[in-house]
Amino acid sequence: MAQKILIDMFKLRTVMTEKCDQSLPEALFYPSPSINGLKTIRELATFRFTCRKCEDAPCIAVCPAEALEKDEEGLINRYTNLCISCKSCVTICPFGTMMTDFFTHHRNKDLFYDLNDSTELRKFMEVSPAGSVSLTDTDELPEEHIYRLNDRILIKEYLYVTENK
Ligand code: SF4
Numbered sequence: 758m759a760q761k762i763l764i765d766m767f768k769l770r771t772v773m774t775e776k777c778d779q780s781l782p783e784a785l786f787y788p789s790p791s792i793n794g795l796k797t798i799r800e801l802a803t804f805r806f807t808c809r810k811c812e813d814a815p816c817i818a819v820c821p822a823e824a825l826e827k828d829e830e831g832l833i834n835r836y837t838n839l840c841i842s843c844k845s846c847v848t849i850c851p852f853g854t855m856m857t858d859f860f861t862h863h864r865n866k867d868l869f870y871d872l873n874d875s876t877e878l879r880k881f882m883e884v885s886p887a888g889s890v891s892l893t894d895t896d897e898l899p900e901e902h903i904y905r906l907n908d909r910i911l912i913k914e915y916l917y918v919t920e921n922k
Pocket residue numbers: 819820821822823824825835839840841842843844845846847860
């Protein structure tokens with residue numbers, strides 16, 4: 758069975774903070790029909806695991822293009838065809854969920870890697886911050902903060918959990 762790709766969101770965030778305005782390499786995978794538009798793994802992982810899922814969702818309220826909404830799971834979904842990259846949602850999010858480059862329309866194709874392709878996967882691992890992307894034989898390990906994003910991708914992230922959950 759093919760090894761899984763483990764992406765460490767904490768390490769990626771640390772690098773973004775340190776380098777301030779540098780864009781990270783992005784990884785793509787072909788989305789299921791239920792996902793609106795082609796999304797980066799970082800965006801999907803951020804809304805699923807990093808976002809605190811605010812009840813009043815100020816990010817949705819502030820969006821001037823009505824590009825954000827909650828899906829049936831309560832996850833924020835961004836309509837890529839509507840988003841104008843104004844970053845108002847980045848500014849208003851009280852938890853710094855989204856990185857500053859998150860909604861930039863990257864035109865530099867060198868930043869994108871298709872992880873379905875083994876050559877591109879290898880390149881993506883080479884250019885990603887040290888230790889942030891690896892291959893593993895393990896599966897979801899919540900006790901080690903590792904969660905399943907899809908059949909091929911595992912995400913390491915520290916989930917926000919309230920006492921009521
Ligand atoms: S960056 Fe996109 S999703 Fe965010 S507020 Fe602006 S238009 Fe809406």
